[in-house]
Ligand SMILES: Nc1ncnc2c1ncn2[C@@H]1O[C@H](COP(=O)(O)OP(=O)(O)OP(=O)(O)O)[C@@H](O)[C@H]1O
């Protein structure tokens with residue numbers, strides 16, 4: 012039988028997220044895969060932990076055994092292959108060490124976006140207190156881009172709480188990533204993110220209007236996954252950051268009230284005719 016329907020266009024870019032599951036569907040693996048779908052790439056996942064989580068906070072979480080983390084990674088990378096990797100919640104020093112070893116086995120040139128997740132939007136911890144040094148020393152050197160929010164940049168740099176974001180970026184650039192993106196969502200005023208290349212002195216600002224919307228669960232995961240997706244599609248880092256921020260801002264503006272607390276960003280905002 013013949014058909015006049017066009018051949019399906021296969022997604023050409025393969026993007027892997029190594030992160031935790033958010034049962035509420037707003038952050039973590041779930042946000043990552045929705046973002047990848049919305050940006051037109053093929054999303055794949057390595058689960059590092061399972062969280063019991065909703066709009067009110069993280070009620071509990073369970074790290075997966077490191078063998079499960081390695082097994083998922085090998086299954087995906089050895090057969091399907093990857094064009095970019097994003098890491099999110101890596102709950103323990105043992106998991107961080109395992110993931111750092113796995114990243115070392117990637118083919119040269121595969122971009123890695125490290126979102127150094129330490130806590131949820133509600134302040135509930137998602138990283139063991141003794142694992143910060145492992146994150147800085149073992150993972151940051153593998154990052155093409157590391158995307159801390161302000162509290163994470165303070166924690167990872169060891170600098171005082173009110174250190175200017177540009178100085179935080181410079182301190183983290185010394186820890187080995189190619190680029191540092193210090194996100195400004197936790198400050199009042201326009202949410203300006205600062206991008207600093209390892210060889211540069213002055214960061215590039217990326218700004219947007221602050222959306223007056225408290226439903227911002229998953230913003231960090233969404234930005235990092237969009238960034239990894241755009242890098243997989245061939246953007247350079249500043250272009251990928253601009254496009255990822257544009258996608259994330261739209262998702263925040265359209266974010267909706269689910270549950271009694273902080274609702275999720277809307278990953279499908281570009282498909283809503285009224286937006
Ligand atoms: N109200 C807002 N309006 C517009 N953009 C925002 C807003 N809040 C955060 N952003 C942007 O969203 C992105 C994620 O930043 P944020 O600092 O919230 O990350 P995060 O802290 O990792 O996320 P989370 O707190 O959910 O873990 C950044 O580009 C930031 O500038």
Ligand SMILES: Cc1ncc(COP(=O)(O)O)c(N)n1
Nearest residue numbers: 031038039131229230231232
């Ligand atoms: C499993 C998991 N991973 C990450 C986050 C942080 O979320 P955000 O994207 O808002 O930074 C989260 N709340 N849960």
